[in-house]
Amino acid sequence: MTPGAHPRPAGLLARVFSTDHKVIGKQYLFTGIFFLFFAGLMALLIRWQLAYPFRSVPLVGGLLFGKGGIMGGEHYTMLFTMHGSLMVFFAVTPILIGAMGNFVVPLQIGARDMAYPRLNATSYWILFAGGLVMAASFFVPGGAASAGWTNYPPLSSDRGVTLGQGQTLWLLGIVLAGTSTLLGAINFVATILNLRAPGMTLRRLPLATWSYFFTSVLNVLWVPVVAAALILVLLDRVAGTSFFLAGANAPFEGGQPLLYQHLFWGFGHPEVYILILPVWGILSDLLSVFSRKPAFGYRVSVIAMAAIVAVSGIVWGHHMFTSGMSPLLGKAFVLLTLAVSVPTALLFLNWLGTLWKGSIRFEPPMVYALGIVFVFAVGGLTGVFNALQAFDIYIHDTYFVVAHFHYTLAASVFLGSFAAISYWFPKMFGRRMNARLSVVHFLLSFLLLNVVFLAMFRMGIAGMPRRVADPFVYEYLQPMRGWSVLAGWGTLGLGLVQLLFAWDFFRSLRAGPAAPANPWGAATLEWSVASPPPPHNFERTPRVAGGPHEYGRPGPGGRDWVPQDEEVSLT
Amino acid sequence: MNAATGTARLMRPAVVYGWLAVLTAFELAVVRVPLGRGATASLLVGSALAKAALVVLHFMHLRIEGRILRAIALLPLLLVVAFVVALIPDIGARR
Amino acid sequence: MTAEAVDLERPATGVASGKLGVWIFLASEVMFFGALVGSYLVLRMGSASWPLPAATLDTTLLGINTFVLITSSVTMVNAVRAAERGDLPAMRRSLLATILLGGTFLGLKAFDYAHLVGGGITIGSSLFGACYFTLTGFHGLHVLGGLVTLVSLLLFSRRPAFARRIAWIENAGLYWHFVDVVWIVLFAILVLL
Numbered sequence: 120m121t122p123g124a125h126p127r128p129a130g131l132l133a134r135v136f137s138t139d140h141k142v143i144g145k146q147y148l149f150t151g152i153f154f155l156f157f158a159g160l161m162a163l164l165i166r167w168q169l170a171y172p173f174r175s176v177p178l179v180g181g182l183l184f185g186k187g188g189i190m191g192g193e194h195y196t197m198l199f200t201m202h203g204s205l206m207v208f209f210a211v212t213p214i215l216i217g218a219m220g221n222f223v224v225p226l227q228i229g230a231r232d233m234a235y236p237r238l239n240a241t242s243y244w245i246l247f248a249g250g251l252v253m254a255a256s257f258f259v260p261g262g263a264a265s266a267g268w269t270n271y272p273p274l275s276s277d278r279g280v281t282l283g284q285g286q287t288l289w290l291l292g293i294v295l296a297g298t299s300t301l302l303g304a305i306n307f308v309a310t311i312l313n314l315r316a317p318g319m320t321l322r323r324l325p326l327a328t329w330s331y332f333f334t335s336v337l338n339v340l341w342v343p344v345v346a347a348a349l350i351l352v353l354l355d356r357v358a359g360t361s362f363f364l365a366g367a368n369a370p371f372e373g374g375q376p377l378l379y380q381h382l383f384w385g386f387g388h389p390e391v392y393i394l395i396l397p398v399w400g401i402l403s404d405l406l407s408v409f410s411r412k413p414a415f416g417y418r419v420s421v422i423a424m425a426a427i428v429a430v431s432g433i434v435w436g437h438h439m440f441t442s443g444m445s446p447l448l449g450k451a452f453v454l455l456t457l458a459v460s461v462p463t464a465l466l467f468l469n470w471l472g473t474l475w476k477g478s479i480r481f482e483p484p485m486v487y488a489l490g491i492v493f494v495f496a497v498g499g500l501t502g503v504f505n506a507l508q509a510f511d512i513y514i515h516d517t518y519f520v521v522a523h524f525h526y527t528l529a530a531s532v533f534l535g536s537f538a539a540i541s542y543w544f545p546k547m548f549g550r551r552m553n554a555r556l557s558v559v560h561f562l563l564s565f566l567l568l569n570v571v572f573l574a575m576f577r578m579g580i581a582g583m584p585r586r587v588a589d590p591f592v593y594e595y596l597q598p599m600r601g602w603s604v605l606a607g608w609g610t611l612g613l614g615l616v617q618l619l620f621a622w623d624f625f626r627s628l629r630a631g632p633a634a635p636a637n638p639w640g641a642a643t644l645e646w647s648v649a650s651p652p653p654p655h656n657f658e659r660t661p662r663v664a665g666g667p668h669e670y671g672r673p674g675p676g677g678r679d680w681v682p683q684d685e686e687v688s689l690t
Numbered sequence: 691m692n693a694a695t696g697t698a699r700l701m702r703p704a705v706v707y708g709w710l711a712v713l714t715a716f717e718l719a720v721v722r723v724p725l726g727r728g729a730t731a732s733l734l735v736g737s738a739l740a741k742a743a744l745v746v747l748h749f750m751h752l753r754i755e756g757r758i759l760r761a762i763a764l765l766p767l768l769l770v771v772a773f774v775v776a777l778i779p780d781i782g783a784r785r
Numbered sequence: 786m787t788a789e790a791v792d793l794e795r796p797a798t799g800v801a802s803g804k805l806g807v808w809i810f811l812a813s814e815v816m817f818f819g820a821l822v823g824s825y826l827v828l829r830m831g832s833a834s835w836p837l838p839a840a841t842l843d844t845t846l847l848g849i850n851t852f853v854l855i856t857s858s859v860t861m862v863n864a865v866r867a868a869e870r871g872d873l874p875a876m877r878r879s880l881l882a883t884i885l886l887g888g889t890f891l892g893l894k895a896f897d898y899a900h901l902v903g904g905g906i907t908i909g910s911s912l913f914g915a916c917y918f919t920l921t922g923f924h925g926l927h928v929l930g931g932l933v934t935l936v937s938l939l940l941f942s943r944r945p946a947f948a949r950r951i952a953w954i955e956n957a958g959l960y961w962h963f964v965d966v967v968w969i970v971l972f973a974i975l976v977l978l
Binding site for chain 1: 795796797798800802805806809810812813814816817819820821824827828831832833834907908909910911912915919
Binding site: 706741749 | 974
């Protein structure tokens with residue numbers, strides 16, 4: 120071992136504050152799963168309230184909301200705010216980028232670790248601190264943040280008059296999570312650019328690694344913008360400024376609430392691509408592995424992702440069609456948003472091309488992957504509706520929008536996380552999960568998430584507003600009660616099905632059958648080392664000789680693929 | 691390190707320093723002469739860009755760096771300019 | 786040869802990882818200051834009245850401060866060149882000069898703040914005050930961060946391990962120059978305009 124390489128984890132302290140990307144990846148994974156569970160429980164409470172407004176919450180109501188167990192409007196507001204914030208920043212980002220990215224990227228490019236291992240550990244612990252701040256915000260006077268995950272001023276910057284100190288802690292927690300993401304992203308970009316093994320040219324990068332590169336570029340560029348916006352809100356709350364306050368409540372003239380919306384969505388729209396790009400990249404690779412065919416249109420896929428990255432930064436205004444934004448900007452944003460559907464459709468067609476006439480193996484990761492292809496097709500189409508200004512004005516701030524981003528983003532990311540976990544679980548932990556349970560988990564999850572989100576689309580079309588504790592005070596929504604009850608019970612079912620996955624996951628950690636180095640017959644570099652990989656990943660730096668998707672090519676011993684680090688003989 | 695071989699293509703630090711000092715003095719002078727808002731603003735922005743370019747190209751060696759670092763430096767600048775321009779009709783022109 | 790040795794000696798882009806990381810970080814800093822400065826610009830354009838900064842601020846003092854920071858960039862260049870020549874004593878002298886100049890900048894900045902607050906201009910008094918204190922405040926924090934880095938490097942340069950970390954001086958220099966560039970922009974469009 121050279122001096123300056125990782126010291127061998129000696130004590131508990133060295134193990135906890137490890138700089139090994141594989142350990143940090145697992146830390147992110149468990150943190151993310153914890154918050155996924157936590158924020159998922161909030162979703163259950165939200166759906167209960169919407170199904171049976173202001174009826175006593177069974178079992179936990181008394182504990183959470185005091186005598187009678189009835190949730191108040193203020194509790195409801197806190198719940199949907201924290202559900203969204205925790206899911207986006209503390210569950211999805213850590214699982215898909217923090218855990219999977221950290222674990223997979225160095226292995227896939229043939230590196231020993233990330234470019235900056237200590238910075239990597241720092242990123243995780245900053246996220247951890249942010250998580251503590253978010254958790255603490257439930258226990259301060261006035262309760263947790265309740266201005267929505269979008270945190271619009273003037274509501275959010277109102278100086279403690281209507282909202283409690285939880286709002287200030289929320290700002291702090293999100294800025295910490297953002298800092299963690301940003302430092303992680305710098306690490307990913309530098310790692311993917313610089314630490315590729317000899318022969319691992321950009322054209323040989325697996326599409327998953329490409330997607331982590333693009334996602335990280337977006338993070339480096341746009342997280343600082345939202346950080347600036349949130350810091351200005353923080354100053355409005357605590358330092359007496361009024362960047363985003365106007366009118367009688369403002370200490371001085373000239374602040375503009377709308378500026379915040381521009382800054383927030385300037386980040387906020389790239390953020391949806393930040394979350395979903397890794398899913399697309401992983402999906403592209405998985406479809407290739409389990410169709411035993413090269414990924415169709417590899418270069419087009421990379422170019423399409425690059426185009427999405429480029430355009431995603433200039434479409435944010437489609438979140439603001441009803442904000443009183445200048446009409447001049449509105450038209451430009453409609454056109455630009457519609458333009459995003461071109462590269463997205465190319466990616467989608469490439470997935471179909473990969474599947475076409477493939478020898479499809481219905482292993483658990485593939486089953487999840489096929490589910491993503493379906494929800495992304497339906498969800499993506501609803502996005503085209505939202506992009507049209509005239510339609511958006513009708514459905515804005517209704518459940519149609521909530522259903523759209525849950526169906527497209529949440530469902531894709533949710534299934535994507537399971538696809539990634541079930542695909543790399545053997546590599547991460549050296550054991551295998553139960554394939555049959557995973558497939559059952561997928562089928563039930565897929566069915567139930569369609570029940571929940573399609574019911575939400577239906578309520579949205581009827582004009583049900585989001586963020587209202589009891590929408591049924593409006594007479595015209597009475598016919599929607601049945602759908603809301605259906606969505607409520609669907610969510611409960613979806614929650615229960617996740618226990619199946621959790622049980623399988625934690626049981627397999629200890630008792631799953633031992634995994635071979637390459638259980639899927641995959642060509643990328645992470646499968647060329649033992650499961651789990653040795654501390655320094657590769658005994659010798661691999662020499663990469665081929666592309667990431669060399670499937671369906673006869674090899675020695677009846678093998679139908681060529682590993683990336685193997686020279687192809689032409690005989 | 692390419693800095694050692696390429697430094698010949700950089701201005702000497704003393705020369706850069708001289709230009710930075712002259713431009714700063716120029717800026718301080720411009721605001722003391724009544725030229726009108728537009729002219730003053732253009733001169734100040736032009737001078738600031740020149741100074742920033744001097745520091746970035748010669749002190750931060752971007753002049754002799756490869757394409758990757760140039761791209762990393764240029765991309766956010768373009769985005770920031772585009773972003774601010776997009777905000778002008780909505781925020782800047784609102785009074 | 787171990788894998789790490791390969792990684793460090795042959796970065797795939799030809800740019801050392803440390804330097805690459807600093808540049809990526811600076812790209813994110815451009816976006817951060819870009820958002821702050823951009824917000825200031827559009828808020829100012831949209832605001833009905835704006836005090837003439839030249840009448841409010843001590844432009845002479847801030848002009849001197851600009852010279853101080855520019856000079857510190859030159860001493861930083863000298864430190865990097867000395868480090869590359871392997872002339873550690875000269876490097877330490879230049880680093881010390883940079884630190885003293887950076888400290889002077891912050892001292893004069895504090896004087897400037899006291900002068901403003903004494904005149905009734907605070908972060909909560911007007912949009913001008915809010916923008917001025919927020920933007921220069923974040924710049925000041927970056928100067929402070931740079932000073933902490935430079936002092937640590939100066940102390941670290943006495944240790945034998947420093948010999949393998951000469952590049953850190955160059956990387957710290959990149960950051961220091963960037964902070965200088967931010968001030969150059971702020972001086973023109975916030976202090977003088």
